[in-house]
Amino acid sequence: MRERVGDPIVDRLIEPLLSGIYAGDIDKMSALSTFPQFIEGEKRYGNLYEGMRHLRPEQRVAEVGAKKVGQFASLKRGLKSLTDRIAERLERTEIILNCSVEQVEEIDGGYRLLTNRSDIDSERLILTVPPRLIRQFLPKVDSDFLAEMKPHATATCSLVFKEGDIELPFVGTGFVTSQEADVVITACTFIDQKWPHAVPDGYHVLRVFLGRPGADDIVEASDEEIVATALRDLGGLMTIHRKPSQTVVSRLRDGLPPYAVFHSDRVRALRAEMGRVYPGVLLAGIAYDGIGIPDCINSVHEQIKQMAAQG
Ligand SMILES: Cc1cc2nc3c(=O)[nH]c(=O)nc-3n(C[C@H](O)[C@H](O)[C@H](O)COP(=O)(O)OP(=O)(O)OC[C@H]3O[C@@H](n4cnc5c(N)ncnc54)[C@H](O)[C@@H]3O)c2cc1C
Structure with missing residues (x-):
């Protein structure tokens, strides 16, 4: 570029x-x-x-021949409606919630997941946990790629303003900031402009993103500090008459993985190595085949096809 x-x-x-x-x-x-x-x-x-x-x-x-679905997608009734619908439609499936896998052991004919609940034995696995856990669970895989796949942590801060309490600076759905700009926030979405169905009339909701690659300390700051930082930076870009009536801070510590040069070659090599040392274990999700939700859904579909093809 x-x-x-x-x-x-x-x-x-x-x-x-x-x-x-x-x-x-x-x-x-x-x-x-x-x-x-x-x-x-x-x-x-x-x-x-x-x-x-x-x-x-x-x-x-x-x-x-780009993917037909947009890179990023969202749902009118919120993302929970996706998981609810999947859960409704699954057959012959046991969904175990609030279950944390602590280790994976090889057993005769498959693998055992040691969890904070009970152990689960399986012939084959599709793992969608963050790369740092793949290294911990499957130490025989010698992969620089997994070691380098350090996700960049992000915090988001949603600010709810009553109409009249803030003046949006332009007609649009939000903005991103340059590293050169003297601000901590990296982007801001005007939710009521981007997804009007998500915000009741009479309100503006701003979702502010914080945490740059290599400079994500802000993510570990207190909620109060994150809100104050967001308001300070926004205050330099638009007029805020009154403080937000509500604020919600979220942190995504296993946020976005880097997609460095040779990414697809390295993913291919990792999967081949995985097939050799841990037959029947497949990898899917944000670290491998694209970072949007549609990409992740495709990623899992592909791995299911692979699994079916293995017989
Ligand atoms: C700030 C931000 C905004 C985004 N906005 C959009 C958007 O608008 N649209 C869009 O399409 N995409 C968006 N994305 C990308 C989207 O979040 C990812 O595509 C998606 O979440 C990746 O899904 P995943 O299942 O691969 O990983 P994750 O969603 O990270 O899921 C990994 C799961 O593994 C679980 N886990 C971790 N450890 C264990 C363990 N030991 N045992 C069991 N489970 C474990 C975690 O709890 C988590 O549920 C956004 C990402 C970020 C960071």
Whole structure:
């Protein structure tokens, strides 16, 4: 990117947009695993600008074969409606909630999950836990990739304002900030503008993101400090007449993994190694095949197909 469009555009436009989605250093990120349409567009039209001009979203799907579902998705009745619906539709399935796997042991013909409840024996496993736990559970896998897959922690802070208590600075659904900007917040979504169904009339809800790759100490700060930081930074960008009537802070410590150069090759190598040393154990989820929920659903589907193909 730097060679093609120059540092100012990368630092002030591309880096804030991409690193808000993909954690990690933009200079180490894999274009192939994150935005393959950039590469495809450049190849096809001779340079990046022409490629981007031609590859409008609908063409990306049709021409480049990009996934038909958007990279990020949300649901009208909230994400819980997804898990509720899955639970309703599953047959011949036991769902065990609040069950933490503490270790995985090899046993005759399969594996034993040692949990905080009871042990679970299984011939095969699809593991969707964070990479740090894969290393702990399956130590025979010698993978630099897993060791380097340190997710970047994120905090979000939702601020509820009564109409009139805040003046949104522009018509839109939110903004991202540049590393060069003198703020801690990395992005802000105007929820009532982006998803009007989610906010009752007469309110503005702002969801603020905090914690940059390599600078995520703020995530461990107290709720009060996170809210104060968010309000201070927002105060420099818009007019806040009164404090929010409600605030909710969430922390995602196993947040977004870095997708570095050669990501897909390394995932392929890891899965091959896993198949050799732990036959019947498959890996799916945010660390491997894309970071949005649709990507993760596809990731699990693919692994189920693999498992079925193994007989
Ligand atoms: C701030 C933020 C905003 C996002 N917004 C969107 C969005 O708007 N739309 C979108 O599509 N995607 C979004 N994403 C990405 C989305 O969160 C991921 O795609 C998705 O959560 C990844 O699913 P996963 O199951 O792979 O991992 P996770 O959701 O991280 O699930 C891993 C699970 O493993 C469990 N676990 C951990 N340890 C153990 C253990 N020892 N035993 C048993 N279970 C364990 C955890 O409790 C957790 O439930 C966002 C991500 C972040 C960080």
